[in-house]
Amino acid sequence: MKRISAIAAGRVQKVGYREHVYKETFNKDISGYVKNLDSGEVEIVAEGRGEELRALADRINIIRYPIAVKSFSIKWQDATGEFPGFEIIRGELQEELFERVDLAGAIMYEVLENSKLSLEKQDQMLQIGIETKEEITGCDRILFLITHI
Structure with missing residues (x-):
């Protein structure tokens, strides 16, 4: 199992981006969270199989109205298993x-x-x-x- 820590920047807050990320993890073996940062960026931490996480990264690095991810950075790590599911931190x-x-x-x-x-x-x-x-x-x-x- 692997873990990604990603930061999405651009038009990612107040446009439903966290909901989009959550939807893309639905019914998949991915756990973690997504939350807004004070900097205007969005943080995504997700754990799962490497291929599922790569596919997730592709599906959430998007430009589709009203969302516009302008930069997307990912750090790969080993999973910790600390998350029971995937959630939006509000x-x-x-x-x-x-x-x-x-x-x-x-x-x-x-x-x-x-x-x-x-x-x-x-x-x-x-x-x-x-x-x-x-x-x-x-x-x-x-x-x-x-x-x-």
Whole structure:
């Protein structure tokens, strides 16, 4: 078993990054914690099999709105076995609540953007349907004229 101690810097606080890290450890044999640092960085300590930890590092070193990891440093060590599971170490209640509100706003923005794209696609498909109907109607008129000549 191995242990990684990682520091993620960039846009990693108040954007749901700790939740992302936690989600990436879900249902995997990885223990440890993730927490915000006063420096604006996020600390990740994780223990597990080497290949699982390498895969975890790849999945959490991301740039995907609203998260932007700009630097990611890892130290490898032997596991200590001190963690029963993986957890998010949270800060003060008020700060955590505001972070949740910020994250909710980011998610709502993403939902709105996806909704706009869906509506645009629906409009395109509707236009294709209208044009197809007009073509069929035009063919019907031609057939009618041909059969009645």
